[in-house]
Amino acid sequence: MADYKWPAAENRSLIGKRISRLDGPLKSSGRAKYSFDVNRPGMLYGKMILSPYAHAKVTKIDTTAAEKMPGVKAVTLIWEVGKEVQWAGQEIAAVAAETEDQARDAARAIKVEYEVLPHLVTDATPQQAGADHSKQLSEQKTGDPDPAFAQAAATIEGTYGSPVITHCCLESHGQVTEWQGDQLTVWASTQAVSNLAGEYAPAMEIPAGNVHIITPVMGGGFGSKFNSDVWGFACARLSKKSGRAVKMLLERDHELMVAGARPSIYAKVKVAAKADGTLVAWKSESWGTAGPGSAGNPTLPYVFRPENRSSRHTAISTNIGPARAWRAPNHPQMALITMSALEDLAAAVPMDPLDFFLKNIELTGTLAKVYKEELLKAAELMDWKKKWHPRGQMVAGPIQRGLGLSLHTWGGGGHQSNCNCTIHPDGSVEVSLGSQDLGTGARTVIGIVAAETLGLPLEAVKVNIGDNHYPASGASGGSTTVGGVSSSTRRAANNALNELLAKVAPSLGGDAEQLEAVGGVIRVKGDTSKFLPWKQACAKLASTPITAAGQTSKDLISSGVGGVQMAEVSVDMETGVVRVEKMVAAQDCGLVINLKTAESQVYGAFIMGITYALHEEKIMDQQTGRCLNADMEFYKLAGLGDIGELVVHMMTGPGYDDRGVIGLGEPPVISPGAVISNAVANAIGVRVPTLPITPSKVLAALESKGAKA
Amino acid sequence: MEAFEYARPASGKEALELLGGSFADSEILAGGMDLISLMKNYVLSPKRLVNIKGISEFSGIRSTQQGLAIGATTTLQELIEHKTIAADYPGLHQAADAIPSPQIRNMATAGGNLCQRPRCWYFRNGFGLLARDAKGNPLVPGGDNRYHAIFGNDGPAYFVNGSSLAPALIALSAQARIFSANGWREVAVADFFRTPRNDNERENVLQPKEILGEIVIPSASKGLRTSTYEVREREALDWPLATASVALKMSGNKIEKASVVLGYVAPIPWQAKEAGDWLAGKTLNEETAAKAGEAAVQGAKPLSGNKYKVQLARVCVKRALLAAGRA
Known part of the structure; x- marks a missing residue:
């Protein structure tokens, strides 16, 4: 039986080496399909009207003119009359139209009236901002600094800091949505593939199982893409209303104003x-x-x-x-x-x-x-x-x-990750989990761990990720992805291998405990004469593939x-x-x-x-x-x-x-x-x-x- | 952007017929590097675009009796690659070569570089050419004016002209040749620019039914030394914070005549005449170059957030002069 503990340095064939990312050629040649690149049959384009005021109460939203604009197929409200907006760029309503330009023009034709309220947008000190804008969040004290200052040989005082900056994701936030009956598909630019269905389901009043989230690749999140966001729901509603797929990714100014x-x-x-x-x-x-x-x-x-x-x-x-x-x-x-x-x-x-x-x-x-x-x-x-x-x-x-x-x-640490590893009778291998690759190389890491575990070259493993139909696996935040997916993959691949070893044991002396997978063969430990090439070993599965599961394993991370x-x-x-x-x-x-x-x-x-x-x-x-x-x-x-x-x-x-x-x-x-x-x-x-x-x-x-x- | 008509005339005469009587009717399109984004952001919404890129009389670089004539639709890349320009007018070559990026240099035109709209974030965010609030009060003096003018900023315009070529052309005493129904007229590039006094005026003397067709640089005389120096924050795609272009008539180490023009410091390319006058008769060295820089910024009146640009202008002049001397 194979042990799931990480292999010792001298036994690593892939782990710790410099390995080019699996999707590098696809990305560098422009063939990787980001949410921005998804084009569905009959797809419409969604655009939003934003508040130009940093603080205001919406007093009227009139979409009549916009609905009559050329190419417009659906209009949906995002904000409500009577509700205060708290920043310029707040989304008020969205339209879907046949072309991007028609949608942009129509969004501008939505008439919104505001009661403008006082705002504060400067990066003020508590004294400048005043008590109404200031709230003490924390106070900590250990020891007693004042007497220590009095006795110190060198003391300095200074003011230091950094201003508000944005995430400026090169692929802006957004998604393409499409309905088939009560089934919703979302090609989302997200850091949380397995979590989004749980957000769309109540908002769209459908079971979470009806929501399919797809993110094979994505263009940067940096912590700003964990949720469906108002534009996600608005896009799904526009799709529902129009009966068409809708693409709505944020314009660059909108991205910089509000998306993080x-x-x-x-x-x-x-x-x-x-x-x-x-x-x-x-x-x-x-x-x-x-x-x-x-x-x-x-x-x-x-x-x-x-x-x-x-x-x-x-x-x-x-x-x-x-x-x-x-x-x-x-x-x-x-x-x-x-x-x-x-x-x-x-x-x-x-x-x-x-x-x-x-x-x-x-x-x-x-x-x-x-x-x-x-x-x-x-x-x-x-x-x-x-x-x-x-x-x-x-x-x-x-x-x-x-x-x-x-x-x-x-x-x-590691997020909660579930991974399935499937070994097919023809010798091909798939590992599947819901997590996404933000561009970090997560896909390649998963492939490396599976291949190392099974004693195979990297290209022998097919990595399926970025889809909530694969086993639920955590969001990518706080540097937790590699810990989650590497340990769940290691456990899943190890479990699948052990099932395979049990199947081939009769052909190799009968004792699965004595078998190992190394260099593309299943062999008896310490006896290089007794082995089966990987493909022949898998043929012993007859017609039924092995699928084994693995989860985040705290002892691997x-x-x-x-x-x-x-x-x-x-x-x-x-x-x-x-x-x-x-x-x-x-x-x-x-x-x-x-x-x-x-x-x-x-x-x-x-x-x-x-x-x-x-x-x-x-x-x-x-x-x-x-x-x-x-x-x-x-x-x-x-x-x-x-x-x-x-x-x-x-x-x-x-x-x-x-x-x-x-x-x-x-x-x-x-x-x-x-x-x-x-x-x-x-x-x-x-x-x-x-x-x-x-x-x-x-x-x-x-x-x-x-x-x- | 708003829907618009698109026309691609084959001759200057045909182009004039397609241009409307006001800027709201039509805009001239060449490289489109600036115009298209202004239209996409609804800052400009002309009813018609008249593309002059296919018009032969506005294209190409040729030697004439008056000097070197640069067609308005010449791309920056063509200008950079032109051997005579690189050899005889390095200050112009440097100004063009510093413009990022390769994509822009391959599309942008010499005429478009002169005619591009102001680099003012209030203008580009829809607050009008003169950047005023709903009550008509100017936004720039009390707003974030880190990239705004330090000269010629008594109002109502506070923006900076964004042409990198113009200061180099003005230093060379280049002429702008303007085509209209009355034929060609010539105006010094120095006089081509003006500070608008209201939102209906533009930043240059072109009327709605006129086309900047050509720029003519006088033939290089013996002892001509030119250079452009710019300061910018990033090497990557960025606008200069300040530039200085100088043209010197030298006799040995001695300056007979000097022209010093600053860029990105005023609503128009800014001629530092005091610096030029002061330099005449001087020997070019570190000390005189520094003093000329000092003279160039004598009249500067920084706004609340752009005092640093005075120092940048000062240094640009000094370094441009020293580089011209080394050339």
Whole structure:
């Protein structure tokens, strides 16, 4: 019998190797069919009318004119008269028409009247926002910071933070819906294939079993695509009314206005150390906005836990738009605030921040050993000791270079996953589960685990995912997919193999316990002369395939990773333009299933992180209540020329592999803002307090430094 | 976008007949890089588009007695690849070459680059060319004006002109040749642009039944040195925050005559005459270049959120001058 425990390093044929993703050729050649690419016979296009006001009561909705527009087949209301909208971009009603342009024109012909109410869309402090908009969310105190500050050798105070940014998924939110009788099919761009039927069913008043969700590939979610959303239900209603399939994916401006935002978090920090660099006290007052709700609640300081610390957070309610989980909720903001303050403190001690972080490494708790190994590895890859210079030490000419570093952590674990593994009598193998591949490489990981378990090459396994007709398997959030699907697949494939071994045992000496599947054969352990090629072994099944199930298995996975990143930047002191020269990551995620896609996750996170460090901001206009940059012209994402050299080192081997599989979606995107901010401070000799670090802010920081000098 | 008629005339004369008496009637289409998105966003809704790309008299680059004539429908890529432009007018070549991306350079035209509408997010979000609220109050001074004008911003226009080519062409004293029912007329590219005073005016002198057909650059004289320097936030698809194009008549190290034109800093390409005048007779070096940068921004009046652009303009002038000297 085969054991489901992960194979030892010397027995792995696929796990931990660099393997290209299974859907790479399909995606790079444009043949992969995203929800956007689904075109059904007779399909209509859906478009919505949005509130232009950030805060208003809807007093009238008149769809009469729209219903008479050319090509219009259905109109449905999303909002109600009398109800207040809380952000510009709130969906009011939707239409379906024969062409996209007809639908757009018809949506504009819906007449909506509003009673405009006062709004707040600025990223205000609690003092500016006032009591009506402020709510204290948390207060924590350990030890007593004040006496510790009094005795400290070095104390710094600073304000740090980052604004509201959006998810800006390249495939915007939305879906294609189609009814056949009371059966609803939804080609959804979603992170939660197995969960959506449960949302559509009550809304459409049909049993969940009548809802078919299909997402073979999808173009980015980052935490913003867990639900059906109002546009999903509106699309299904338009389909129902018109009797036609309807495609309704958000326009880019709509996507940026409402389909996801990361809360802003700012903090006033005071932090102190002894003369030898030992961190002794932390105090912070933080605030931020997540729109009208109160998401975004940091735990400060991040990673390091000095003996004396206190923190308080206040949420500011605004009409800036709704927040959604953004890749590692709270963590990038917590890392920026904490690591910036600690780097400023190290400069004040003064100390090389690498030495400062190492000096305080025990304050990180259980991951201290991991962090220490990663700091040393990253320092080696960055050539830190050779390149680093004390803050403010300049070279001739306008271009100054600087280094920065940061630590981060995340949970991971595994979502609840069910997997079926089927071995057919012809030797072909299928693994099926409902979860989706957000672009992370989940599909390939599933294939690798099944193939490794069955002793087959990767191409011998057909991976069926992204469909709720496959066994229910969790949403992709919080870095839980790889833990869930790898362990359920391992168990399912192992169970199926054991059934197969029992069938072929009579042909190979009779004892299934003595059999193993390796290198495309079923063989007797320790006796290479007794084997059956895979295909011949499967032929013993006669006409009935084996299907075995597996579920998430806690003993195959783990939770809690540490990561270290470093950045080298150059700053043009005359223009304030920052260029990322090099980024280094040393990242732990337990047992790596596919080294290539794991590294890709980190590369992608670097690019996303460079983007929010240097460019991203949801720019709101208090006068009009509107988002000014709801387009990809001024909502700026980094491109190839902006990313510098990216170096990724995955921590593997003893001490890492034996922890089991841990997720990697969130961790690498946490530190880039902090490392770039720290590198800029090191380069120019002064802190740029908030992200994004634009030329305007760099020049302002230099000017304030000049004024102080 | 609203439904519209589409016409593809074969001659300039035919094109004129298709153009209406007001901008609401018709718009001229060439590369469509700007116009189509404005139409998709319902910022512009012309009844008819007149595509001039197939009209031979507005296309191609040719040498004439007056100098080098660049047809309005010449793509940026054709302009970049043109050997004479690269050799004789590097400042123009650099300005075109810096425009991202390859897709845009292959479609966008020289004429369209001059005629594109303002880069103002209030305008592009439907608040009108002069960006005013329902009561007629200007939105830019009290709003987010990080990308707005630092010169010529006394109102009612606060936007910046988004042409990268115009400053380089103005520095070269290029002429715009405009075709209408009365035949061709010429106007200096410097005078082609104007600041609109109301929402019915445009940002240039073209009337609804006129076509920018050609741009003529005077032949390069001995000692001509040109350069363009721009600052932008991203290497990827992005607009410059400021640019400076300079044209110098040099004799050895000495500047006989200088023209300094700033881009993305005013509702029109901004001629820094003080800087040009000051440079005449000077030796070009780090110090004089820096002083010229200082002179160029003397009259700048930043808005609430764009003071940094003054520094960028200053540096652009200095670096453009030094690069021209090295050329």
